[in-house]
Amino acid sequence: MSDIAEKLNALRAQINAAANAAERDPASVKLIAISKFQPREVVFDVLSAGHSFFGESRVQEAQKKFAPLRALHPSLELHLIGPLQTNKAEEAVALFDVIQTLDRPKLAAALAAAMEKRGKTPRLYVEVNIGNEPQKAGVPLRELESFLRLCHADYGLSIQGLMCLPPQTEDPTPFFSALKERADFHGLPYLSMGMSADFDAAIRAGATEVRIGSALFGARR
């Protein structure tokens, strides 16, 4: 077995254990391989190991790596997990299956226009600034309800999930639980939270997607 296949298996076992400990169905937690800064050969290895869910943080980089792979791998599911500029909205809509970082009205408008133009409807999540950190992207928790209403009423967007990155130096569990509570309140089925260092806690709190980079690929160069 390749190194990557072994790592994928080990991670999957950890994910399953966390789900079982939380009395959740392990199949309800998806592993998204975060391949940012990884070369295309590494992506090939992951695909060859039978894994088809990926996340990238930049539109251009994702396009270079993944556009040529689409036709060969119809099961590929590509998530945008980094900040999106409005002038890249159309490219993002064309390339990604899921856009996890909708965080402002201007972007909602740009995505709605791009989806209309392209006749394509990627799944959309709202990024929430769960720790109210000034340096971080995301809608503040207290504005989430009105932002969701605006997305729907003004732009006809159907939001299907929430995503967050909790503060790095604090226990993430209360932040994960707060996001889970909001997702349930708004009836949103997808909850993207948990990275290499904290996916166990995220799964216990209800994550349906964990975004794992360094635990799979090693430290980024």
Ligand SMILES: *Cc1c(COP(=O)(O)O)cnc(C)c1O
């Ligand atoms: C890079 C990144 C990840 C993966 O982080 P690791 O700690 O390497 O697992 C997850 N989510 C986002 C938004 C990222 O930018």
